[in-house]
Amino acid sequence: MDVWRITREGCEPENAADNGNRFLIGNGFVGVRGTLEEYRADKQAAVTLAGVYDRAQNQTWREPVNAPNGLYARLENAGNIVKHSQSLDILRGVHSRDTRYERAALYIERFASMVDVHVLCQRITIEPIGEGPVTLVCGIDADVWDINGPHLTDFHTVGGDVLRVSARTYEQRLPIVVSEVCHTPHDEIRAEGNSIFRVFHITRQTTLERVITLNGEPRMGKYDDMFSAHAAVWERLWSDSAVTIVGDDEAQLALNYSLYHLHSVAPRHAEGLSIPARGLSGQTYKGAVFWDTDIFMMPFFTLTEPELAARLMRYRVDSLPGAREKAAQYGYDGAFYAWESQERGAEVCTDFNVVDVFTGRPVRTYFRDKQIHISGDVAYALCKYIEWSGDSALWDDGGQALVRACADFFVSRAFRRAHSDVLEFTDVLGPDEYHERVDNNAFTNRMAAFTLERAGYLYKVRAPRVINGVVEQFDGYFGLEDASLSEVRARLRHPNEYWGAQGGVAYSTQIIKQADVLAMMHLFPGDFTDAEVERSWRCYEPRTEHGSSLSACMYALTACRFGRADLAYPLFTKSARADLDGGGKAWAGGVYIGGTHPAAAGGAYMIVTEGFAGLRQEGGALKARPCLPEQFEGLEFPFIFRGKRKSARVTRDKVEIEERRHD
């Protein structure tokens, strides 16, 4: 099988949403949803710009802006579709579609240039079948998909040799300019609303090349030349990051696919950016950066592209003013990082994040104000990056200040009982968001303790309770109803109900959304013996809905701790195939949460390197302990440790780590 390509046969407009995620292309500056060229807003076609946040008309928050779609193309007079396939070359980031109509064959390739990130290239080949011309309409579609109302206004549309649709965003009046150059002369120009198209009446096999430029002087160039340069960048990315799985092509494909997504959304083109939780697949979660990046994606970039990892952490250092502002807003000291972070750390998470599907009323949620572990997550990611990379410059240049500010926040947020000096963190929301406003969430307390320790503070933080050998997720967790997952699911009265919040089905039970205690156990492996990890795993995994794509990898990683790659393997598959299989939750409590899942992709990488290979560093020394699933014969992967290029070769018995020459 081809482990570098995914293909879907058959025309599946009802899967437009899943395919839009599955076949996404991107270059960190722009993401183009994997919808077909003729799809428009109603099928979630979108060209999403990184780091361009603006308020939609009549909205109170900012979210990413989708640009007019310069890749738009449709055939007319070609009859019905006879055969169709859609494909993604994940080795080189090329989307293609191959459609046989009754009266024409249509083949289109597109890629988002890794060389010049403002550029999208498209090559269209049409072969008419039988009588009469077929008509190709292609150009810039200004019918933009927006989940919360339009972002663009003041459209200006120009047809001619260069097509151009320019507009401004509503709030900040940022210019969005899409231009298109086509080397083949058109037969006519057609304007539809703010859209502008070229029309070609085609009677013989024809290949058109189109170059779309987003916000810049219109670029020109031959498709093949631009593609070669683009493919060379991908080749280099893969040579520094590709993991070879011996003996399991299915797993190989899934992992390649995961890393493809991470590469596609990495902001290599500019400072001051990070990676949103849904990558560049649309406007979900306001295009904001979550702990997903710090905890789930950082390991991949730290091992394979440390400059990018440094950039992601630099985003957090640069966000310190926003985090300080948020802390002050709540009356705390130091830095309270945004749960949903936009430019320079601006918090865009609202107090009402879900809708009661029965009453239609917004429900107060606590992500913004109670999920305080975020400040610990950021400090943790920074310290772990520095430990691995040896990049002490970042520590001196803002990193230490960041950790200190996070520690100050935790101190001001903490409470002590009247007769004790141990800090407790009450009224928090842990990773398991189905249990709001709990006390002494083990994960949160541990993150706070880590942060305080790295800041050089001497406070003691309340340790988790251990009941029958199992770490209690928060005070009183084991007093909740011990209902099974299927029982709890059966209590739903509406498919889009939110499971958490006070009236939700999970709230009063031990059913949790995602790894929480086990996430802590993965991040602080030295705190627990393998047997302790296993005991907690066997308690919590059956109680986990895995309602977040962040969940499976933590259970997989910790299963490797106690030698059970067989338990980890299906969870690896689940992480690695999150966007390949699609069908994940697109709605939660009446709110659209669809899009790609780069954190699950990062999780898949962690499972392979930290789980199956058992690679870690301790005090500057690399250690590894293989725990290969039986499906794997071996593993091989390059990485960088403290500036040194290395490669790991993993067999069932051992891990060999070698220096690697730069090719």
Next chain:
Amino acid sequence: MDVWRITREGCEPENAADNGNRFLIGNGFVGVRGTLEEYRADKQAAVTLAGVYDRAQNQTWREPVNAPNGLYARLENAGNIVKHSQSLDILRGVHSRDTRYERAALYIERFASMVDVHVLCQRITIEPIGEGPVTLVCGIDADVWDINGPHLTDFHTVGGDVLRVSARTYEQRLPIVVSEVCHTPHDEIRAEGNSIFRVFHITRQTTLERVITLNGEPRMGKYDDMFSAHAAVWERLWSDSAVTIVGDDEAQLALNYSLYHLHSVAPRHAEGLSIPARGLSGQTYKGAVFWDTDIFMMPFFTLTEPELAARLMRYRVDSLPGAREKAAQYGYDGAFYAWESQERGAEVCTDFNVVDVFTGRPVRTYFRDKQIHISGDVAYALCKYIEWSGDSALWDDGGQALVRACADFFVSRAFRRAHSDVLEFTDVLGPDEYHERVDNNAFTNRMAAFTLERAGYLYKVRAPRVINGVVEQFDGYFGLEDASLSEVRARLRHPNEYWGAQGGVAYSTQIIKQADVLAMMHLFPGDFTDAEVERSWRCYEPRTEHGSSLSACMYALTACRFGRADLAYPLFTKSARADLDGGGKAWAGGVYIGGTHPAAAGGAYMIVTEGFAGLRQEGGALKARPCLPEQFEGLEFPFIFRGKRKSARVTRDKVEIEERRHD
């Protein structure tokens, strides 16, 4: 107008629930709902026993047991009702009904003896009209109204000179025995299920007297004799408690009616009892004792019947073991009093008190575990009772231990910030139950501070924030949505929705259920100037739903603080007429909460004595400051202060307090 009698004309079966409360008779041992004699379970007829708690079949909690109804009576063959009235003599606690049927006139009186509390007396007069006999069926109806399933089993029914229905409760197998003696020989005995009736075929004017005994040897006696003794007790009660309102008969009737209810439910017959929140009107709220008794009813008994006030506080002292057990259950020291208290302080409040009317699922509520002000309320009531009565014996005999235990609880429940020693009370529920799990509720903190101080502890408690001169109800209250009451009400999607809880209409707004800051201002008058009280009043009153019958009196009392009897007057009427007007909330979040409102009655008394007369004690000296509504010409009332019988005569300008001789 007759200020000692209430009467309703017309037969109103649809108002059976309201009339059942409105026309209640009781003697502290038994409450008989004011339903007509022919009404059965379907119209909420009930004979409720004080202090008899048992589990219904298949239930997990205890609630009061209703006895078979020995007052049952119906006419047959009498044709339709032509004219009907129902009446309550509140001077002597006699219920009567006067019904003209097409073929008979029926007049029945009943009372619950204040002399022998196990006895209910009934006198039935029937006058046939025209041809043929009418048939009277009367006896013991075993068709008992139960809101959560039957409580009685093992029925044993005996007919004869003495009718008897005996049964046992399901859980504890407590015997419930109802017997009936009738001086007039019956024509036949009729058994229907477990019920047993006498049948009389009546052809001429006939008067029957029936004596019903609950749990005891069947009593005999003449109605007139038993009534005389009963009326003499009422006369004495009124001579020690009646408030004379000069110039406002409507208010006089409403206040008489309120005090009637308080007298009817006061447990004069036995130690170890207190007064449930819904009196003796049924099984609502599990017949449990709430802070209603301590804060809203205690003033009436303290001023008029100190032995009874002592008994109510003795109930709390005796409940200390239950309160200690509850504290220990939650990991706290000292005494955490039950939110819903049954025998010996057993907590019967559950974690799920309301039902989501949309999903039918129970909703986690926090009355039991977060409404910690209850321990302060109990300590406050005890101290205030002792201050007023001078009963220092109670302080030595358990009272001090109670206050100390409550203080220990507060200390163990409190938190300090890392850099402060001031105690804060986080994650609590104040009197305003629509805002759950708030921090530093001003009322709660003040109650805790009072308790700590009275225990001789030196801790400092966080003072409330004051914003624009208004005391903030809890940290962050003024950050909530400032929506109007009508706006918030308009958001309801179902009439029985619970306003609080995370999805409720009030939860995220400044709309509150009941007086909270203003309740604190009333209970701690020395903390605030009149102007400060007024400022907070003008902020909170318009934001109050008055969804609790405990609300109006606190606003009325505090309005008198700043000289606005005109604002207090309608709130006085509302409190005093709570059960007279009926129509209060019978359902909240799918749960039945109907019944009488003795705390509102107690509130009405407080308004008159502490508000309109402005009576208070300071360091052993009585003070008063009249604030009469313009509808009143004057006020006069007896009371007892430190064992001395006194009377207050209030005019618009002054209050005269005199010694009073015992008649």
